[in-house]
Amino acid sequence: MFLASFFLLIVTSAAKVPAIIVFGDSSVDAGNNNQISTVLKSNFRPYGRDFYGGKPTGRFSNGRIPPDFISEGFGLRPFVPAYLDPMYHISDFATGVCFASAGTGYDNSTSNVLNVLPVWREVEYYKDYQIKLKAYVGEEKAKYIISEALYLISMGTNDFLENYYTLPDRQSQYTVDQYQVFLLGIAEQFIKEIYGLGARKMSLTGLPPMGCLPLERTTNFVNGNGDGCMDGYNIVALQFNAKLSALVHKLNKELPGIRVVLSNPYNVFMQIIKKPSSFGFDAAAVACCSTGMFEMGYLCDQLNPFTCSDANKYVFWDSFHPTERTNKIISGYLLKTTLRQFL
Numbered sequence: 001m002f003l004a005s006f007f008l009l010i011v012t013s014a015a016k017v018p019a020i021i022v023f024g025d026s027s028v029d030a031g032n033n034n035q036i037s038t039v040l041k042s043n044f045r046p047y048g049r050d051f052y053g054g055k056p057t058g059r060f061s062n063g064r065i066p067p068d069f070i071s072e073g074f075g076l077r078p079f080v081p082a083y084l085d086p087m088y089h090i091s092d093f094a095t096g097v098c099f100a101s102a103g104t105g106y107d108n109s110t111s112n113v114l115n116v117l118p119v120w121r122e123v124e125y126y127k128d129y130q131i132k133l134k135a136y137v138g139e140e141k142a143k144y145i146i147s148e149a150l151y152l153i154s155m156g157t158n159d160f161l162e163n164y165y166t167l168p169d170r171q172s173q174y175t176v177d178q179y180q181v182f183l184l185g186i187a188e189q190f191i192k193e194i195y196g197l198g199a200r201k202m203s204l205t206g207l208p209p210m211g212c213l214p215l216e217r218t219t220n221f222v223n224g225n226g227d228g229c230m231d232g233y234n235i236v237a238l239q240f241n242a243k244l245s246a247l248v249h250k251l252n253k254e255l256p257g258i259r260v261v262l263s264n265p266y267n268v269f270m271q272i273i274k275k276p277s278s279f280g281f282d283a284a285a286v287a288c289c290s291t292g293m294f295e296m297g298y299l300c301d302q303l304n305p306f307t308c309s310d311a312n313k314y315v316f317w318d319s320f321h322p323t324e325r326t327n328k329i330i331s332g333y334l335l336k337t338t339l340r341q342f343l
């Protein structure tokens, strides 16, 4: 009796999540953009200088990003490889794969801005992955991996910052509230689509306090509103997260067998930004790379003499993306809270 239940415990805990499958933008892209023709890349130094082997992979950070920490937290590999990275094959992707593309969003017109993968293309690659997985592990095992994997979905910031607030089109069509509803409709369709393809365990990521990204603070400063956070953008993030939460509730009721959670980084991220010193950081308003005020991608280059020497002292790596250490703190928090039920 004791032995039997002990055995059962081992079997169930070992069987919980066989793979991490990732969709989204630069918050979770492990290097897919390296393989497409866009200017939005980060596969050069100083990106990746604190990654394994100091290797710039195309992750928008000095080191690992949240899916890497989450995968490790689930007892899987300590990183999730990009589907388009020629270094990796289906044998690697069987326990984790990333379809994300930096610069994308829920809205097709967001991915057009920098010519990156729209979310429907990410799903096309996912379908392609399913075929390869079936060929590699067999139909039955593939079905098991697909339905028991944890799906991490993280995007939306670019829809507002790169698209709605930067270009005229969407602003002339929608109020910001209507635009949120439009994006939510796409998020719902997206989840229903991957559910239809077999996905069951999902984590939908909320927006960060996007008005506090160093780039937005710099814009605020240039516009003469001080150098604080853009409160308006933070309010939109909070509104959007509330709507995501309602969507999660609705989908859990509507779709049999689905388990979707909202992984909301907003509050913990805001605590870090407001009191960086209590988390061991020196700076939250400017990033490590270059001047820290506006650089990312090709502007964050190795020759810039201003780049900080210890990224662990900074909340942000470049003007738009957190450092590895911030990613680790936020992922650790999500693992202990919303993602815990899947562990």
Ligand SMILES: *[C@@H]1O[C@H](CO)[C@@H](O)[C@H](O)[C@H]1NC(C)=O
Pocket: 108, 118, 120, 186
């Ligand atoms: C985005 O584009 C794809 C491909 O053209 C299309 O199938 C899809 O319906 C579009 N999504 C939205 C929300 O317009």
